[in-house]
Amino acid sequence: GRTAEPAAVGEVLRLAALVARQGAGMPGTWRRTVAGWIWEEGGRTVRFSSPPQAAEIARLGRFRAAFPDAWETARRLDVRFADRVVVSR
Numbered sequence: 001g002r003t004a005e006p007a008a009v010g011e012v013l014r015l016a017a018l019v020a021r022q023g024a025g026m027p028g029t030w031r032r033t034v035a036g037w038i039w040e041e042g043g044r045t046v047r048f049s050s051p052p053q054a055a056e057i058a059r060l061g062r063f064r065a066a067f068p069d070a071w072e073t074a075r076r077l078d079v080r081f082a083d084r085v086v087v088s089r
Contacts, residue, residue: 008032015039015052022061036080047078059085 012030015037028041036050048056056079063085064071076088 011051012037015048015057018052018054018057019060022057023064044074045076047076047080049080055082056080059083 012032016030016039019039028039031038031040032050035047037048037052039046039048046060059079060077063077063079070087073089074087078086
């Protein structure tokens with residue numbers, strides 16, 4: 001991608017690596033918006049804060065493990081809120 005901010009590149013590389021460790025995979029497209037990071041993968045969009053919080057990554061991992069069917073059918077997920085994952089199909 002294109003960016004004039006080296007810090008943003010480092011941030012998204014760390015975020016992508018943390019997501020990959022949760023087993024969610026790393027392929028896809030990452031974009032930074034005013035509200036945070038967006039990961040688009042397999043027809044799914046996941047929103048993270050900027051800078052991303054470790055709790056968001058953990059929340060995503062717990063969601064995937066507890067609700068694998070919901071993960072497969074979800075189109076939009078938002079992990080920026082404490083103690084919940086907002087899911088749209």
